[in-house]
Amino acid sequence: MIDNEPRRDIGKHARRPCPRRLRSAVPKWRRSLALALLLGLAGCATIQQPHRGHLGSEDAAIRECARWFKALDKAVARSDVTDIASRRIAGYPYLRVDRFLAAVGGNANDEAFREAWIERMRELDAEGRRVEIDNLPAAEVERLALADRGKLVLRTRDCATRLSMIDLPDAAPSTLLEQRARVEDDYSSIKRAFGLYLLTRLPFYKGVQDWQKDVTQTIRAARRGESPREPVLRYLPPASRGYTRREVAGILARAARHPFGIPDLSETEKDRLFATYAPVFEIETGGVFDRIGKLYWSLAATPQVDVSNPTVYRRLGYTRFENRTLLQLIYVAWMPERPRDHAFDLLGGHLDGIVWRVTLAPDGEPVIYDSIHPCGCFHLFFPTPRVEPIPSPRRYEEWAFSPAGLPATPRGSRIIVSLQTRTHYLRNTWPGEPGEGTAYRFADYDELRSLPLPGGGSRSLFAPDGLVAGSERRERFLFWPMGIASAGAMRQAGTQATAFVGRRHFDDADLIEKRFRLRDWP
Numbered sequence: 385m386i387d388n389e390p391r392r393d394i395g396k397h398a399r400r401p402c403p404r405r406l407r408s409a410v411p412k413w414r415r416s417l418a419l420a421l422l423l424g425l426a427g428c429a430t431i432q433q434p435h436r437g438h439l440g441s442e443d444a445a446i447r448e449c450a451r452w453f454k455a456l457d458k459a460v461a462r463s464d465v466t467d468i469a470s471r472r473i474a475g476y477p478y479l480r481v482d483r484f485l486a487a488v489g490g491n492a493n494d495e496a497f498r499e500a501w502i503e504r505m506r507e508l509d510a511e512g513r514r515v516e517i518d519n520l521p522a523a524e525v526e527r528l529a530l531a532d533r534g535k536l537v538l539r540t541r542d543c544a545t546r547l548s549m550i551d552l553p554d555a556a557p558s559t560l561l562e563q564r565a566r567v568e569d570d571y572s573s574i575k576r577a578f579g580l581y582l583l584t585r586l587p588f589y590k591g592v593q594d595w596q597k598d599v600t601q602t603i604r605a606a607r608r609g610e611s612p613r614e615p616v617l618r619y620l621p622p623a624s625r626g627y628t629r630r631e632v633a634g635i636l637a638r639a640a641r642h643p644f645g646i647p648d649l650s651e652t653e654k655d656r657l658f659a660t661y662a663p664v665f666e667i668e669t670g671g672v673f674d675r676i677g678k679l680y681w682s683l684a685a686t687p688q689v690d691v692s693n694p695t696v697y698r699r700l701g702y703t704r705f706e707n708r709t710l711l712q713l714i715y716v717a718w719m720p721e722r723p724r725d726h727a728f729d730l731l732g733g734h735l736d737g738i739v740w741r742v743t744l745a746p747d748g749e750p751v752i753y754d755s756i757h758p759c760g761c762f763h764l765f766f767p768t769p770r771v772e773p774i775p776s777p778r779r780y781e782e783w784a785f786s787p788a789g790l791p792a793t794p795r796g797s798r799i800i801v802s803l804q805t806r807t808h809y810l811r812n813t814w815p816g817e818p819g820e821g822t823a824y825r826f827a828d829y830d831e832l833r834s835l836p837l838p839g840g841g842s843r844s845l846f847a848p849d850g851l852v853a854g855s856e857r858r859e860r861f862l863f864w865p866m867g868i869a870s871a872g873a874m875r876q877a878g879t880q881a882t883a884f885v886g887r888r889h890f891d892d893a894d895l896i897e898k899r900f901r902l903r904d905w906p
Contacts, residue, residue: 430474431454431475432474432475433475433560434551434560435453435475435476435477435547436475438450438547438550439451439454445546446546446547446550449543449546449547450547452540452543453477453478453540453543453547454477455528456513456517456528456536456540457477459520459524459527460516460520462524463519463520463521463524464847464848465516465519465843465844466516466848467512467515467516467519467844467846467848468846468848468849468850468876468878468879469508469511469512469515469830469876469877469878470482470508470509470511470512470878471568472509473505473561473564473565474564475560475564476551476561476564477547478506478509478540478543478544478547478548479502479505479508479548479561479565480505480508480509480512481505481565481566481567482508482567482878482891483567483878483889483891483892483893484701484702484703484704484893485501485505485508485565486565486567486893487704488501488644488709489501489562495554496643497643497644498556498557499643500643501643501644502548502552502561504646505565506544506548509544510541510544511830513537513540514537515830515833515834515844517533517536517537518533518834518842519834519841519842519844520533520536522841567878569881569887569889570868570869570879570880570881570889571866571868572867572868572869573867575864575865575866575867576865576866578865579864579865579866579867580865581865581867584865584866585780585865585866585884585885586780588863588865588866588884589780589781589782589884589885592884592885595762596787599785599810600787600788602809602810602812603787603788603810603811603812603813604788606802606811607788607812607814612668612802612811613668613670613804613805614669614670614674614805615669616666616667616668616669617666617667617669617674617675617821617822618664618665618666618819618820618821618822619664619665619666619667619694619696619717619821619822619823619824620664620818620819620820620821620823620824621662621663621664621798621818621823621824622659622662622823622824622825622826624656624659625656625659626656626659626660626661627656627657627660629747629748629749631748632660632747632748633746633748633906635647635649635653635657636711636744636747636748637746639709639711639746645702645708645709647711649700654700655826657711657713658715658826661713661742661744661750661799662696662715662798662826663715663740663798663799663800663801664798664799664800664818664819665696665717665801665803666800666802666803667802667803667805667808668803668804669805670805670806671723671805672691672720673719673720673721673722673723673736673806674719674803674805674806674808675691675694675720676689676691676694676695676696676717676718676719676737676824677689677690677691677692677693677694677719677720678690678694678695679695679718679832679835679845680836681835681836681837681838681843682838683838685853685854686734686855687735687845687852687854688720689718689719689735691720693825694822694823695717695824695826696715696825696826696827697715697716697717697827697828697829697831697832698713698714698716698827698828698829699714699716699828699829699830699877700712700713701713701714701891702893703743703893703894703895703896703897704893704894704897705896705897705902706897706902706905710743710744710745710746710751710896711743711744712741712742712744713741713742713744714739714740714741714742714829714877715739715741715742716737716738716739716758716829717737717738717740717824718735718737718758719735719736719737720735720736721734721736722736722806722807722808723806725806729858730857730858730859730862730872731807731857731858731859731872732857733855733856733857733858733872733873734854734855735758735852735854735855735874736757736758736808736874737757737758737874738757738801738803738808738810739755739756739757739758739890740753740799740801741753741754741755743896745770745902745905745906747906749768749770749906750768750790750793751767751768751770751771751902752766752767752768752771752896752900753765753766753767753790753799753813754766755801755810756880756882756890757808758852758874758875759855759857759871759872759874759875759880760868760875760879760880760881760889760890761871761872761882762809762810763782763785763882763883763888763890764785764786764787764810765785765786765900766786766787766788766789766813767786767789767790767900768789768790768791768792769789769791769792769903770902770903770904771900771901771902771903772900772901772903773786773899773900774898774899774900774901778886780885781883781886782882782883782884782885782888783899784899784900788813790814790815791815792815794815796817797816797817798815798816798817798818799813799814799815800812800813800814800815801813829877832844832845833846845876846875846876849869849879850875850878851869851870851873851874851875851876852873852874852875852876855873856870856872856873857870857871857872857873858872859872860873863884866884868881868884871884877890878891
């Protein structure tokens, strides 16, 4: 019998008070050095123009706003609450960028486009600032000399407006901004150089190929009717009203009015879109470690999963395909752990999960599905008949592994995502009837950026480098020559490198366009 109660005590940390600063297995001096480098790249440790000039401005209001951002950045850094969902832009403390915006920014050749592009980067920064302010300790809020967090948010918003009017009047072209609005990849070229990547990638590539063969055989066996190894639990989407494909097409058609093709969705539309394409998760369940649930902070030093509250986190994404923007619906389910099979198991550890993504064509039909684990590992593509693969341009590179395709989903059916026990590898995926099972609830992925603490206050699931403390895997000691920080650890969306051999990210704006050709546009 599987225990339905959340685990409140985890090992030796169970009765220790929740730390105000994020703890990690990484030595403190290394975390401090990494944070300093991170902030330096983000323009915090070394302040660049135009922000530097504003600090000495003769206009008192401009000068005070520049100093405000500098003080806020210092408070955020001191408290280890930097949010990396989108990346800061050196010299522009009121803007942040993600890979999608960085990709479309090169097309900022008219006023309407530039205005929408800059406004979107301001929105990303406003959201990041709100998260960081929510997670600041009370002492830091008091040190900033404002009465409450709401006033900190208002002060930041007002200063963002004031500085942007000086730096970017009427969304004027800015070569400097266009050059800096980039997201560096999440690979370390230095590690690859010291790890002799050009040589060591060959045995790693062979290991990837062996894993791909195992996955293909597993899916083929499941489709032939091979029985699961353990009893299966089914998790069904909430009983929410969805859309017809025609209704979805009408919603997506509005994106044509947006300068770079993002549909303006109401909360109701967002809810119904996620309900329309939500998968059924079918999991071989040999223990609590195979149950999905809600993440929370307890008195333990690491985040826990409440399996009595089945939850799937959702977020929107966007990708570019032949100069058009396609909407992506992303579903993330978390599990308490991937248990170790033996003393020398490199892949087991605290927390695990599955990420399932649906990419929609403008007519509302999915064109491709893909999945990873929250570590960015085990990237699989499941193309529909509407796309065909493009061969890899290079040998010895993880390109687009597709162990199987998926047909168009019949009316009334859902995609069933079947997972193996313990490893949570995909066992199979197919369109089918929802059937009976336990309903999961939806939660916004952004909730993970500011989770309540037992003693008051809040804290992100993610450290300033995007990693989840306590989810480290032993494989990091072996895989470091591939250049990925703490390989195997769970990490935040926007920081998920998905290839050991090559360079690839789950949120690359051209990820799908490079690897698949659309047979027909609606």
